[in-house]
Amino acid sequence: MVEQLNEDERAAALDRLDEWDYDDARDALTRSFLFADFSEAFAFITRVALLAEKADHHPEWSNVWNRVDILLTTHDAGGLSRRDVRMAEAIDLLQSS
Numbered sequence: 001m002v003e004q005l006n007e008d009e010r011a012a013a014l015d016r017l018d019e020w021d022y023d024d025a026r027d028a029l030t031r032s033f034l035f036a037d038f039s040e041a042f043a044f045i046t047r048v049a050l051l052a053e054k055a056d057h058h059p060e061w062s063n064v065w066n067r068v069d070i071l072l073t074t075h076d077a078g079g080l081s082r083r084d085v086r087m088a089e090a091i092d093l094l095q096s097s
């Protein structure tokens with residue numbers, strides 16, 4: 001069973017994850033991505049979906065044309081866990097490649 005991050009662990013993670021915001025109500029990480037068009041946004045969604053399947057850790061997300069909104073939290077832990085931090089870092093790497 002994966003553990004929810006404690007306050008110190010959460011603060012350290014948020015410090016490192018510059019591009020991500022913290023959703024207090026959900027104990028979650030959020031980030032919005034903007035692309036040139038729907039096709040680019042959908043390609044990104046596909047890449048993240050493959051990461052998610054590999055990690056068995058799945059984002060909550062929505063897409064409107066060129067925009068993808070992602071929320072990461074761990075349902076099994078009732079909030080933010082290491083799995084969300086790892087997923088956010090992996091998504092950031094996709095973005096920078």
Ligand SMILES: C[C@H](O)[C@H](O)[C@H]1CNC2=NC(N)=NC(=O)C2=N1
Pocket residue numbers: 056057058059060072073074075076077
């Ligand atoms: C059984 C399976 O491992 C779990 O349900 C996984 C699947 N994907 C998941 N994704 C997220 N975001 N949180 C989870 O707790 C979770 N649990």
